[in-house]
Amino acid sequence: MDGIDPQYLPWQTPLLQRALQLNSEQHLPHAVMIDSTSDQDLSAFIWHLSMLLLCDQARELDPCGACEACRMMLAGTYSDFSLVTLEPDEKSKKLSKNIKIEQIRNLIHEVSLTHQYDRLKIAVIYPAEAMNKASANALLKTLEEPAAGILILLLTHNRGRIPITLRSRCQSWSINPPTAQQSIAWLSEQGMSQQDSERYLEYANGDPVLALKLQQHDYASLVEQFKARFSQFLRGDLGVSNFCGELLASELPVVRRLVNLTLTAYCYQSSGVDAAGNPATGADRARAQLLLDLRQRAQKQMQIEENNLDFQLQLEDVLISLKQILTRRYI
Numbered sequence: 001m002d003g004i005d006p007q008y009l010p011w012q013t014p015l016l017q018r019a020l021q022l023n024s025e026q027h028l029p030h031a032v033m034i035d036s037t038s039d040q041d042l043s044a045f046i047w048h049l050s051m052l053l054l055c056d057q058a059r060e061l062d063p064c065g066a067c068e069a070c071r072m073m074l075a076g077t078y079s080d081f082s083l084v085t086l087e088p089d090e091k092s093k094k095l096s097k098n099i100k101i102e103q104i105r106n107l108i109h110e111v112s113l114t115h116q117y118d119r120l121k122i123a124v125i126y127p128a129e130a131m132n133k134a135s136a137n138a139l140l141k142t143l144e145e146p147a148a149g150i151l152i153l154l155l156t157h158n159r160g161r162i163p164i165t166l167r168s169r170c171q172s173w174s175i176n177p178p179t180a181q182q183s184i185a186w187l188s189e190q191g192m193s194q195q196d197s198e199r200y201l202e203y204a205n206g207d208p209v210l211a212l213k214l215q216q217h218d219y220a221s222l223v224e225q226f227k228a229r230f231s232q233f234l235r236g237d238l239g240v241s242n243f244c245g246e247l248l249a250s251e252l253p254v255v256r257r258l259v260n261l262t263l264t265a266y267c268y269q270s271s272g273v274d275a276a277g278n279p280a281t282g283a284d285r286a287r288a289q290l291l292l293d294l295r296q297r298a299q300k301q302m303q304i305e306e307n308n309l310d311f312q313l314q315l316e317d318v319l320i321s322l323k324q325i326l327t328r329r330y331i
């Protein structure tokens with residue numbers, strides 16, 4: 001994690017209030033699983049929530065930043081707080097995909113030690129879905145025999161991937177996604193116009209944090225450019241290698257997003273229902289099925305992480321298949 005930056009977003013407020021309330025009543029459970037359906041990183045929220053629970057002089061939902069616990073938390077030296085997360089691989093420097101069993105064993109050991117301070121002891125695992133079976137099993141025993149004054153927080157973007165044995169031993173809390181109104185209000189606070197907010201929320205499937213990021217990268221211009229070049233490609237005025245070469249000037253997540261957006265739009269068009277939910281006339285079921293299959297296949301094919309020849313080959317294959325589906329005649 002780069003630096004310690006405690007923050008929360010307006011739609012995370014109910015969860016902070018709930019934690020604070022239970023803490024003040026001394027009814028905080030010993031293990032909580034917090035799930036979020038959005039992909040948005042929860043690191044800043046974890047630090048905010050933990051500091052809020054540890055702070056001696058919190059003002060409403062804000063830790064004071066100055067008491068002993070706050071100062072040590074901000075310096076990353078509070079010994080009664082542990083965070084287990086994905087770590088960079090020693091050789092490749094890339095983030096590992098799994099939380100390793102040694103990390104969980106260390107955490108269990110930390111939890112078993114006596115409290116250094118006369119406050120709650122907090123242990124966090126994020127993203128909890130990155131634990132493998134062995135890690136989850138190792139943790140299970142600690143959850144079965146909770147020690148006093150300990151809060152174990154498991155945060156996940158994919159609750160379904162956590163073994164049910166673990167889930168059943170945690171109280172379940174959810175970060176509900178923001179309403180459209182909350183999203184637009186927040187984006188307006190960040191300086192985005194109403195018109196841009198609506199457009200970018202659509203690109204970001206309603207996630208305002210992603211919408212803001214996409215606007216900072218002028219994603220709307222990229223979409224327009226992509227549409228123009230895609231039409232030329234369909235007409236045969238632009239070759240697939242040149243088209244892919246141009247696309248790969250952008251980062252891979254952007255390319256994936258553009259292709260996925262296009263495939264989704266065509267799926268809607270052909271499925272008999274448009275994006276607004278209206279039935280389209282003359283729907284072509286055969287084409288719709290081919291498009292749906294292609295979209296599913298494309299999502300898998302484009303999971304390659306390096307910007308290399310393999311990705312270009314997969315991308316070319318997807319675009320050629322799309323062109324074939326769109327230009328073929330259906331009776």
Ligand SMILES: [Zn+2]
Binds near residue numbers: 065068
């Ligand atoms: Zn404080």
